[in-house]
Amino acid sequence: MTEIPEHLLKRSRERRAAIGQGGDQPTDEATAAGAPAAAVEKSASATPAAAPPPPSGPAARTAAAEPAAPKPPKPDPPYVVAAKQRRKVPFWAMATLSLMPVWGFLYIRALTDGGHTSAGPTAAGAEVYGNCASCHGGSGGGGVGYAFTDGEILKTFPKIEDQVRYVTYGTEQYNLAGVEVYGNPDREGGAHITGEKGVMPGFGGQLSAYEIVEVICHERYTLGGADPTSEEYAAEYEAWCSAEAPVFDAVESGELDLLALEEAEEFAVNGETVVVTPVGPAPIAGSAAAGE
Numbered sequence: 097m098t099e100i101p102e103h104l105l106k107r108s109r110e111r112r113a114a115i116g117q118g119g120d121q122p123t124d125e126a127t128a129a130g131a132p133a134a135a136v137e138k139s140a141s142a143t144p145a146a147a148p149p150p151p152s153g154p155a156a157r158t159a160a161a162e163p164a165a166p167k168p169p170k171p172d173p174p175y176v177v178a179a180k181q182r183r184k185v186p187f188w189a190m191a192t193l194s195l196m197p198v199w200g201f202l203y204i205r206a207l208t209d210g211g212h213t214s215a216g217p218t219a220a221g222a223e224v225y226g227n228c229a230s231c232h233g234g235s236g237g238g239g240v241g242y243a244f245t246d247g248e249i250l251k252t253f254p255k256i257e258d259q260v261r262y263v264t265y266g267t268e269q270y271n272l273a274g275v276e277v278y279g280n281p282d283r284e285g286g287a288h289i290t291g292e293k294g295v296m297p298g299f300g301g302q303l304s305a306y307e308i309v310e311v312i313c314h315e316r317y318t319l320g321g322a323d324p325t326s327e328e329y330a331a332e333y334e335a336w337c338s339a340e341a342p343v344f345d346a347v348e349s350g351e352l353d354l355l356a357l358e359e360a361e362e363f364a365v366n367g368e369t370v371v372v373t374p375v376g377p378a379p380i381a382g383s384a385a386a387g388e
Contacts, residue, residue: 216339217306221314224307227299228315236319240294249320252279252288254385256332259312260354261375262382266298267291270379279382305355306348313337313344335363335370343372 172180228241236244242252253259262270262278270278270290277287299308316322317329317337324333335343342363346352352361357374364370 216313216337216341217310217344218313218317218337220307221310221312222318224303224311225314225319227302228311231294231296236315241296242288242293244315244319245321247321249315250322251284253316253382254280255373255383256312256316256336257354257373257375258382259316260308261379262296263308263312264298264300264355264375265379266300267296269298273379275379275381277381278379280384281382282384300355305353306344309336309344309347331365331368331370334365335372343370 231239231241232244233239236249238244242248249259253262258279267278267290276290278290279288281287303311313336317324317333322329322333324330324337333341335341337344342365343352346363347354352372354372354375355377357372357376359374361372362369363372
């Protein structure tokens with residue numbers, strides 16, 4: 097608010113008095129004089145300042161906001177760190193590894209083909225022999241039971257019927273029957289005594305009659321080393337263990353029951369006669385080799 101100087105107020109009163117309007121009310125005049133100024137001041141304060149005119153020309157460019165800083169990457173798990181640190185397989189090794197399936201196929205094929213070099217009961221007996229391998233060894237080299245290799249099985253059983261009988265009944269039935277020597281009593285190196293080498297289970301209740309013949313053919317000709325072309329074993333092999341063995345075929349078909357056979361039976365093999373002796377319903381002592 098602007099204050100009016102005193103000499104101006106005095107001059108105003110004198111002039112008003114001269115024209116007859118009175119000059120004895122200084123307070124009212126001062127108030128009236130000050131009112132317009134106050135109103136002007138109040139109006140000036142109440143009226144908002146006029147907005148500046150909008151700028152002419154293109155708008156000014158504003159600076160782009162700076163991008164936010166990227167978050168730090170999460171640490172790799174321990175297994176990822178280990179994989180990254182592991183040494184890589186060389187290129188040349190990859191080529192070698194790619195041939196492994198082919199090698200495995202050829203290896204398995206070779207093993208499979210090798211197990212079927214022979215036909216008939218001798219080949220089938222190799223699978224049945226799994227029942228005997230735990231005692232006599234996978235290759236017939238012996239263990240808990242006697243060895244079959246190097247002709248040992250042929251020394252014990254020069255006649256195949258004696259071996260069929262022993263495998264069928266086992267040591268328990270031989271002991272019950274009072275049979276002390278189950279094989280060749282004149283065996284080279286000494287006769288085998290029943291139960292001397294442990295218990296031989298009887299397989300008559302576990303294997304069929306033809307499976308017993310199969311495993312015996314495998315033991316005699318594959319493991320024992322009998323020569324199927326020799327004069328001593330050719331007739332037996334052709335009758336019992338060859339691919340077209342008539343004795344085996346009769347046992348497999350049920351036409352020949354070796355346990356119920358009461359008399360010897362003859363079979364014609366390649367122009368020769370092969371005699372099959374009864375195995376019998378119970379254990380009996382073994383027989384010596386021909387000519388002993």
